[in-house]
Amino acid sequence: MTSVFAIHGLRKSYGGNEVVAGLDLDVERGTCFGILGPNGAGKTTTLKLCLGLIKPDAGTIKVLGHDVSEQARVARQRIGVVPQMDNLDPDFTVTENLQVYGRYFGLSDAQTRERIPALLEFANLTPKADARIQALSGGMKRRLTLARSLINDPDLIILDEPTTGLDPQARHMIWERLRQLVAQGKTLILTTHFMEEAERLCTRLAVIDHGKKIAEGSPRELINTHIEPEVVEVYGDGVEAWANERAASLSERVEKSGETVFCYTHDASGLANDLAHHATLRSLRRPANLEDVFIKLTGRELRD
Amino acid sequence: MTLDLRLPKVSARFIPVWRRNFLVWKKLAGASILGNIADPMIALVAFGYGLGSLLPQVDGVPYIQFLAAGTVCMSAMNAATFEAMYSAFSRMHVQRTWDGIMNAPVDLDDVLLGELVWAATKSFMSGLAIMLVVWALGLANGWTSVLILPTVLLIGLAFAGLGLIINALARGYDFFQYYFTLVITPMAFMSGVFFPTAQLPAWLQAVGQVLPLTHAIELARPLLLGKVPATPLLNIAVLIAYALAGAYVSTVLTRRRLLA
Numbered sequence: 001m002t003s004v005f006a007i008h009g010l011r012k013s014y015g016g017n018e019v020v021a022g023l024d025l026d027v028e029r030g031t032c033f034g035i036l037g038p039n040g041a042g043k044t045t046t047l048k049l050c051l052g053l054i055k056p057d058a059g060t061i062k063v064l065g066h067d068v069s070e071q072a073r074v075a076r077q078r079i080g081v082v083p084q085m086d087n088l089d090p091d092f093t094v095t096e097n098l099q100v101y102g103r104y105f106g107l108s109d110a111q112t113r114e115r116i117p118a119l120l121e122f123a124n125l126t127p128k129a130d131a132r133i134q135a136l137s138g139g140m141k142r143r144l145t146l147a148r149s150l151i152n153d154p155d156l157i158i159l160d161e162p163t164t165g166l167d168p169q170a171r172h173m174i175w176e177r178l179r180q181l182v183a184q185g186k187t188l189i190l191t192t193h194f195m196e197e198a199e200r201l202c203t204r205l206a207v208i209d210h211g212k213k214i215a216e217g218s219p220r221e222l223i224n225t226h227i228e229p230e231v232v233e234v235y236g237d238g239v240e241a242w243a244n245e246r247a248a249s250l251s252e253r254v255e256k257s258g259e260t261v262f263c264y265t266h267d268a269s270g271l272a273n274d275l276a277h278h279a280t281l282r283s284l285r286r287p288a289n290l291e292d293v294f295i296k297l298t299g300r301e302l303r304d
Numbered sequence: 305m306t307l308d309l310r311l312p313k314v315s316a317r318f319i320p321v322w323r324r325n326f327l328v329w330k331k332l333a334g335a336s337i338l339g340n341i342a343d344p345m346i347a348l349v350a351f352g353y354g355l356g357s358l359l360p361q362v363d364g365v366p367y368i369q370f371l372a373a374g375t376v377c378m379s380a381m382n383a384a385t386f387e388a389m390y391s392a393f394s395r396m397h398v399q400r401t402w403d404g405i406m407n408a409p410v411d412l413d414d415v416l417l418g419e420l421v422w423a424a425t426k427s428f429m430s431g432l433a434i435m436l437v438v439w440a441l442g443l444a445n446g447w448t449s450v451l452i453l454p455t456v457l458l459i460g461l462a463f464a465g466l467g468l469i470i471n472a473l474a475r476g477y478d479f480f481q482y483y484f485t486l487v488i489t490p491m492a493f494m495s496g497v498f499f500p501t502a503q504l505p506a507w508l509q510a511v512g513q514v515l516p517l518t519h520a521i522e523l524a525r526p527l528l529l530g531k532v533p534a535t536p537l538l539n540i541a542v543l544i545a546y547a548l549a550g551a552y553v554s555t556v557l558t559r560r561r562l563l564a
Contacts, residue, residue, distance in 0.1 A: 053406060054563055073409045081407035087400035091328045100327065103320035104408035152408075 002029045003062075004156055004187050005050070010059035012045055012211075019045045020056070021211035027204075029155075032178065032188040034202035036195075036294060038303040042211040043191040044084060047160055051076060064155055077105060080149030084160040086141050090133045094125055094144055097133070098151055105152040115151060122177065123147035139170030146177060157181065159190040163197060175201060195291040205290075209298045219290055227288045227296055228252050228264040232271045235260045237280040246274055257300050264288065308563070312413045312555040321405060321418025322425070325391075329426070341433040344379035348372060348434070349441075351498075363500050365529060372443045373525040374497035376434045376452060380459040381517055384427035385488055388467025389480045392419050396471065402562070412563060416555050420464045427460025428453070438528070446530030455527070458543040459520045465550015466516075472557035496521050516546045 005027035012020040020042045027033040037043050048054045050061055052072020061068040066075040089097050095116060102112035120126045123143040128136065136144065142162065149157055162178070163171040171194075178201055182188060192198055198205055199219045207215040207222070215222055223229075232251070234242065243261045247254045250271045251263035263271055268285050275283045329336060352368030362370040395401040402415050435452060438444050470483045494501070494508055495517035501509050512518045519539040526533045533539060 051407060073411060076407070076409040079407075083400075083403060083407065085400060087404040089324070089328075089401060089404075090399060091331060096327070100320070100324050101404070101408065103323060104317070104405055104410050106317075106409070 003027065004029045004064055005033075005189060006060075006062045007046075007050065008060050010046065010049060010061065011057045012042075012049060012054070013057055019211050020049065023059070023208065023211065023213055025206055025213070027187060027189060029187050030182065030185050031203040032182050032190065032201050034198040034205040035189065035191045035208060036193065036198055036205055037191070037208040038193065038298050040303055041209045041298075043208065044160055045211075046208075047158055047189075047191065051079065051081065051158070077152065078155045080152065080154035080157040082142075082145050082149045082157070082159040082162050084164065086145055088133050088141060088144060088148070093130050093132055094120070094136070095129050097144065098148055101148050102151045107152065112151060115153070119147040119150055122150070122180075124173070137170075139166050139173065142166060142170065142174060143177070146174065150181075154186070156187045156189065159188065161191055161193070163192070163194065171197070195289065195294060199290045207294060207297050214297050215293070222293050223288055223290060226293045228266055229288050230265050230268040231286055231288050231292055232263045232265070232268050232275070233260055233284045233286075234263065234275065234281055236282040238278065239281060242278060242281060247271075250274055255295075255300065262292075264292070307556055308559045309556055312417065312551060313411065314417060315411075315414055317410045317414040318417035318421065321410065321415050322422050324401075324405075325395075325418070325422040326425070337433070341379070341430055344375050344382075344430075344434060345437050348375040348437070368441075369443050369445075369529065370500075370525070371498065372434075372438045373452070373528040374521055376431050376438070376456065376528075377459055377495075377517060377520045377524050378492050378497045379434055380427040380431040380456045381463045381488065381491075381520075383430035384423045384460040384463035385467045385484075387423035387426045388419065388464045389471050389474070389483070390477060392423070392468065392471050393474055393477065393480070395419075396558075396562075397474075412559060413555060416468060416551070416558055420461065420468060420551055420554075423464035423467065424457055424460030427463065428457050431456030431459070444528050444530075448527045448530050448532070451527045452524050455520060455523045455543075458540065458547065459516070461547035462516045462520075462543045462550060463546075465547050465554055467550075468554035469550060469557060472554055472561050491515050491517050494518070496525075516543055519543055 003026050005025070007023060007025050010020050010023040011018065023046060035043050035046065049056050050063060050068060052068045052075065063075045064078050068075055089100065092100060098116050098119060099109060099112050120129055123146060125140060125144060125147065128140065133141065146162070163174050166174065175197065178188060190201070202219060204218055205216065205222060206213050215226060217225065239259065239261055243254060243256065247261060247263055251265040253264040255262045265271065272285060275281055348368070348371060352371045356367030359367045405415055406412060432453060435449070439449070470480065474480060492498070494504065494512040495515050497517070501512050501518070504512065519542040523533050523536060523539045
């Protein structure tokens with residue numbers, strides 16, 4: 001049995017609103033599993049349930065062989081968590097943050113002192129060892145939060161939107177570190193709504209919406225099974241008229257979003273030829289990606 | 305919503321929570337000592353000597369001696385209350401420190417016990433500092449005044465529990481002002497901090513008898529003067545009851561707030 005994380009029939013309601021509505025997930029050891037969903041899909045609630053911080057209305061949760069309803073604390077001893085919002089201790093230095101956090105796991109100060117240099121190295125924060133938290137950039141804080149989640153040398157790391165709010169450079173650095181962790185044999189579960197993040201990092205993905213799983217597979221499988229392989233995005237003067245007259249006959253599926261028309265098809269050469277005769281239209285022909293799948297499955301309307 | 309009414313689960317994991325707060329305090333001790341201790345000491349000396357010189361003896365002792373026991377108890381009450389509300393609220397709601405702690409193998413019950421004991425610790429430090437001044441000024445008669453220190457710890461636990469209840473209900477810092485204005489300040493006047501409760505109308509004296517600060521002062525004042533309190537077991541029992549009830553109710557309410 002290589003499953004390190006298994007939830008079945010998970011349900012949680014708040015005031016009649018079912019936030020998690022019968023969710024099943026299975027995560028294999030040594031993989032990076034992505035939970036994808038729009039805001040309010042139930043991602044964070046699911047993670048809180050799995051840590052035993054809130055109680056489910058129904059369903060079972062087994063993490064690292066422990067039934068979370070009985071043994072959440074034992075399970076958490078082997079889990080690292082990177083929360084959505086940084087909650088580093090602002091009164092402490094970088095090193096003190098790691099030291100104090102280690103104590104919550106029952107680690108002696110001698111044990112954490114031994115681990116801290118490698119963790120600072122991993123997070124690229126060695127020169128900042130004695131810096132105050134206020135002196136760190138957003139990317140540094142995120143890396144410190146990641147280092148903090150590793151203080152107990154966990155088997156499973158749960159990351160709730162680990163790169164939200166970071167600039168591209170900082171994001172790439174986090175991704176690189178996360179790949180290192182998977183290479184070391186750790187299991188990662190992360191929530192995200194960055195498709196690029198999911199596509200680059202995750203071995204397997206589950207798309208959830210309204211508390212239910214609506215698709216699951218590797219990023220490639222999801223693209224192959226849920227969407228036409230080619231996309232042509234069309235915009236510019238006269239796009240409305242063109243869409244009404246031409247788009248439907250030349251593509252398998254057409255969607256409008258704002259001033260852009262998205263044409264999905266198995267072969268875009270017909271569309272390309274047609275567009276060559278419309279000088280006012282601008283277009284982009286590209287292979288379908290995970291974002292197209294995500295939008296198809298969860299819709300285009302705004303989620304707040 | 306159903307309440308989780310189980311008794312708090314006590315474990316040694318509250319100790320790292322206490323140590324975290326202690327480490328922060330150590331780093332910021334200067335300002336903290338000034339605020340919590342200098343203030344009541346100045347009031348004691350100013351009112352004790354200034355106002356005291358205008359007064360005949362109060363309850364058979366110079367006013368400053370009468371006021372000393374009240375000041376120790378009141379500042380212990382204030383220190384625990386402040387820590388369990390403003391400071392705990394920052395850690396719970398603003399900085400999300402508790403969320404971080406609870407992602408580790410530490411439960412909310414441990415966090416609350418750590419906060420309770422920490423608030424009582426601050427209260428003890430504040431009471432101890434004022435007692436040092438009281439001793440230095442020669443305001444205490446006899447060794448019994450040492451027993452004020454364990455009394456101060458009980459005051460700390462009782463008011464920390466009450467403060468954590470208010471903390472569990474607070475929407476923001478403003479909420480705490482109601483508690484100070486409507487509960488803590490009147491309590492100081494009804495419990496005999498500044499003048500003997502015998503000066504109050506009978507019905508107010510009756511209300512005062514259920515307040516924890518009254519029982520704290522009924523212990524501390526005679527101990528400071530080298531006398532045996534009249535009803536020590538009752539006073540201790542009331543303070544312990546407040547501490548236990550506060551710990552329990554605050555745990556149930558904070559579970560509802562954070563774990564539902």
